[in-house]
Amino acid sequence: MKRTALIGHLNTEHENQIVTLQGWVNRRRDLGGLIFLELRDRSGIIQVQVEPESAAFAEADQLRAEYVAEIEGQFQLRPESQRKGGLADYEVIASRVKVLNTAKTPPFELDKGESVAEDIRLKYRYLDLRRPEMQRALMLRSRAVAAITEFLDTEGFIQVETPMLTKSTPEGARDFLVPSRLNPGEFYALPQSPQLFKQLLMIAGYDRYYQLARCFRDEDLRADRQPDFTQLDMEMSFVEQDDVLEVQERLMAHVFKKVLNVELPLPFPRISYFDAMDRYGSDKPDLRFDSAFVDVTELFRGGEFKAFASAQAVKVLVAPELSRKQIDELERVAKQNGAGGLAWLKRDGEGFSGGISKFVGSVAAQLLEQTGVPQGATLLFAAGEWKKAVTALGAVRLALRDLFDLTTGGPQFHISWVMDFPQLEYDEDRAAWTYMHHPFTAPHPEDVALFGTERQGEIRAQAYDLVLNGFEVGGGSIRIHSPEVQTRMFAAIGFTEEQAREKFGFFMDALEYGTPPHGGIAWGFDRLIMVMSGAASIREVIAFPKNNRGADLMALAPSPVEAPQLAELGVATLPAVERA
Ligand code: ASP
Numbered sequence: 001m002k003r004t005a006l007i008g009h010l011n012t013e014h015e016n017q018i019v020t021l022q023g024w025v026n027r028r029r030d031l032g033g034l035i036f037l038e039l040r041d042r043s044g045i046i047q048v049q050v051e052p053e054s055a056a057f058a059e060a061d062q063l064r065a066e067y068v069a070e071i072e073g074q075f076q077l078r079p080e081s082q083r084k085g086g087l088a089d090y091e092v093i094a095s096r097v098k099v100l101n102t103a104k105t106p107p108f109e110l111d112k113g114e115s116v117a118e119d120i121r122l123k124y125r126y127l128d129l130r131r132p133e134m135q136r137a138l139m140l141r142s143r144a145v146a147a148i149t150e151f152l153d154t155e156g157f158i159q160v161e162t163p164m165l166t167k168s169t170p171e172g173a174r175d176f177l178v179p180s181r182l183n184p185g186e187f188y189a190l191p192q193s194p195q196l197f198k199q200l201l202m203i204a205g206y207d208r209y210y211q212l213a214r215c216f217r218d219e220d221l222r223a224d225r226q227p228d229f230t231q232l233d234m235e236m237s238f239v240e241q242d243d244v245l246e247v248q249e250r251l252m253a254h255v256f257k258k259v260l261n262v263e264l265p266l267p268f269p270r271i272s273y274f275d276a277m278d279r280y281g282s283d284k285p286d287l288r289f290d291s292a293f294v295d296v297t298e299l300f301r302g303g304e305f306k307a308f309a310s311a312q313a314v315k316v317l318v319a320p321e322l323s324r325k326q327i328d329e330l331e332r333v334a335k336q337n338g339a340g341g342l343a344w345l346k347r348d349g350e351g352f353s354g355g356i357s358k359f360v361g362s363v364a365a366q367l368l369e370q371t372g373v374p375q376g377a378t379l380l381f382a383a384g385e386w387k388k389a390v391t392a393l394g395a396v397r398l399a400l401r402d403l404f405d406l407t408t409g410g411p412q413f414h415i416s417w418v419m420d421f422p423q424l425e426y427d428e429d430r431a432a433w434t435y436m437h438h439p440f441t442a443p444h445p446e447d448v449a450l451f452g453t454e455r456q457g458e459i460r461a462q463a464y465d466l467v468l469n470g471f472e473v474g475g476g477s478i479r480i481h482s483p484e485v486q487t488r489m490f491a492a493i494g495f496t497e498e499q500a501r502e503k504f505g506f507f508m509d510a511l512e513y514g515t516p517p518h519g520g521i522a523w524g525f526d527r528l529i530m531v532m533s534g535a536a537s538i539r540e541v542i543a544f545p546k547n548n549r550g551a552d553l554m555a556l557a558p559s560p561v562e563a564p565q566l567a568e569l570g571v572a573t574l575p576a577v578e579r580a
Contacts, residue, residue, distance in 0.1 A: 008043025010075055010087065019075045019092065021046070022100065024130065025067045026110070035060050039071055039092075042135045047091040048073065056097040066103035066110075066127070072096040118539070122553040125544055137541045140259060141529045145212065147258035148232060151251050157208040157234065162197035164214070168503065169195045171438055173217035176227070184570035190216035190228075193522060195438060196507050198235040199479055202518040203510050210234045212525065221548045223537040224471060224527050228546075232528075234476075235520030241462050241478055244519050245417060248466065248474070252415065260532060264415060268466075272420040277387065281315075281394020283418055286470025288410040291397055293317055293390065294371050300383075305359035307343070311383040315393050318371050319378040319400055321346075326403065327355075327378070333399045334382060339392030343381040347373045356381075398470070407469075413531070415468045423447070423459035424492060432494050437463045439489055441477035442519075451488040466523070473528040476521025483511045 004010075004019040023041035030036070035050040037060065048071050050060040056073075063069055073094040083089040106127050108116040113131040121128040128134060149159075168175050171192035178188040191197075194213050201209045213233045219225065236244060249266050256262045269287075276285050279292040293315040300308035308314045322330070322344075331342035344355035351357070351364045360367060373379055382393035401407060423443045425436045433456065435441065443451075447459040466474030480486045486508065490500040501508060529541040539545040546552050566572065 006043040007039065007041045007046050008087065010044075010046065010090065014075045015090075016074060016076055018072060018095070020070065020072045021048075021092065022070045023068070024103075025063050025065055025069055027065065028063055035063075037063060037069075037071075037094075039069065040130070040132075042139075044087050045132070046087055047078070048094050049091055050094045050097065054094060056094040059099060060094060060097040062099055063097070064103070064105070066106050066130075067099060068101040068103070070096075070098040070100055119547065119553055122539075122545070122547055125554045129543060134540070137529070137533045137535060138543060140533050141541055143259045144255055144525075144529060144532070147255045148210075148212075148251065150258075151254045152208075152210045152234070155208070155247065155251075157210040158206055159211060160201055160206065160209050161211060162191070162194040162213065164190060166191050166197075169193055170435075170503075171195070171215075171217065172435075173219040176216045176218050179569040179571050181569050192217050193231060194233050195440060196504065198233060198520060199440060199515075199518065200507070200510055202235055202237045202479075203513065203515050205237075205516075207237045208235070209520075213522075221546070221550060223539075223548075224530065226526065226538055226542060226545055227550050229538075229542075230525040232523040232525045233520070234522070235518060237516040237518045239478075239517065239519050241464065241519065244476065244478070244521060245464065248521060252466070256413070256532070262413060264413065268415050268417055270417040270419050273418055273422065274420070276418050277390050277394075281390040281392070281397060282470070283421075284465065284467045284470055284472045285394075285416075285418075286398065286401065286407070286414070287416055287467075288407040288412075288414045288469055289401060291317060291400065291406060293393055293397075296367065296370060296381075299363050299366055299370065304362060305356065308381070308383045311389070313386040313389045314381060314383040315389055316367075316371055317380045317393055317397055317400070318373050319380050320404055321376045322378045327380075330380065330396050330399055333395050334392045337392040337395035338388045339382050340384065342392075342396065343383070345379045345381075347375055347377050347379070349375075352379075413469060415466065415473075418465040418467055419463075420444075421461045421463045421465075422457065423461040423463075423489075424456055426457060433457075434493055435489075437461055437475065437477055439493060439495075440479050440486070442480045442485070443489075448485060448488070451492050456492055462519070464521070466521070468528065468531050471527055471531055472524065473531065474521050474523040476519065478517070478519035481511070481515040481517050483508065483515075486511055 002020060003022050007021055007023060010019065021039055023039045026038035026040040026045055028035065028037050033052045037048040038045050039048050050056050071092060071094050073092040075090060075092050077089060078091050107124055108120050110127065110131050113121065113128060113133065165178060165188040168189040169192045173192055175189040178190065180186045180188060193215050194211060198209050211233045213231045214228055215231050216228050218227060249268055253264045253266055256264050273283055276283055296316050297311065297314045300314050303309050327344055334342040345352040345357055345360065346354045352360060371379060380396055382389040421436050423436060423441065424433045427434045442462045444460045444462060450456050450459045462478035464476060465472050480489060526538045526542055530538050533541055535541050544552065
């Protein structure tokens, strides 16, 4: 069973030669006594013609969609009028056909894949994965891995695997737990990230580490999240923030060049967390287009429009001309994202009409000047507590992007760093301070003194996120390497010495044995590949993903287990009603 070549590798050199191909029947058509087959393998599709008088005809006649076949025949140019470029310029005139295997009728037509219900695609994932779109995505993913490995190996990074069955690593999600049979009543946690282990590797002197690490987070799923996912995890010793960023930029540029032949301009622009929120209403702003907010807080302060007069922040977004229906739709988006409503105005001559126009008479001229709103265009306002107002208007900005294709004409890929995150965040629900990134992130040295004071909310973290087209594709930080600062950080988030020891005692011990300054980052690898391949969901770039209820519809996981297996693990399940 020798193939001449993968289908996609056939080229002019094979012209008029006898080739042997193996693959799946993509389609069969019978026309004028001839059989036309499309034969597919992972590299391409080629048309095969079987003539009625050919010795191959009887065997070819048995072929149906998705049968596995071996075809021998002459590889030749199609008649000029039928050429469509590339491989579609050619066909194979079969001289021998062998059915290698039969197939049941597929439950969906593979070339209608995109329009087939996702549940069906996931149930029959092995068929879905036969589709060229899926194969392209997974091959792109594989090329990205190769490019990453090549770059990091050259730069002196060492690949180390860290455990899957381990102790909890706090990254802000719930843990997946695994009961221990040998230690009844005790549980491993699956890693939310290899964070502590990579820091231990720095303490152990490995200097530069990387790993394509499977991570597990039990959280509600969205189009860009999966319960088990892949990080490109990296850590470096004896570095400051700029050193990490510089290597990351070159790595990302290398990957884009190798995989997509796209040149990313370096260095990546940097924006502070505050500016990102203040101007775009997001800590992962899509900067392929601008549409930054204009701050008009002072303009309305104490004025006649009471709703704005005492607001902490009044932000305005300049939008194209909008219909009432569109404004209603955008207001719905604003409300879903925490705003009370969405005030608006339409530029009308030298003033405004509609919406809140009767309240802005006295500031109309200044509003025109500050926003530069063109004739007929719309102003959309959010007002109130700063974070709430900007977040809601940020969601409206993205809705406008989708409504008006605002990214057209911009760069295909825009990558930036979001920097200077707050070290701590106040969690209203728990009425307690918590970490914003993770508890091992180092604060800016000048801000350390603020720990434990009323101003600890102002501490800036040495943390950075990589943002690509509005997706967070990476996040990292310089780490705390001083045991004393680590203790202060734990105290700031309300961990007593005992709680900290119970959770991370091994790590706190290790910190005291000569920890080098270090820092790193992890990329959300699936999400990066999703954006690079233009896919709408992370599930399109993962071979065997879960659906949005966390289920593997093909393998039927999760699933109940037999009582004896649970007993062996010392685990009993509660009836649904008793679960918290
Ligand atoms: N462990 C972090 C995360 O999973 C990444 C990092 O700080 O390197 O987000």
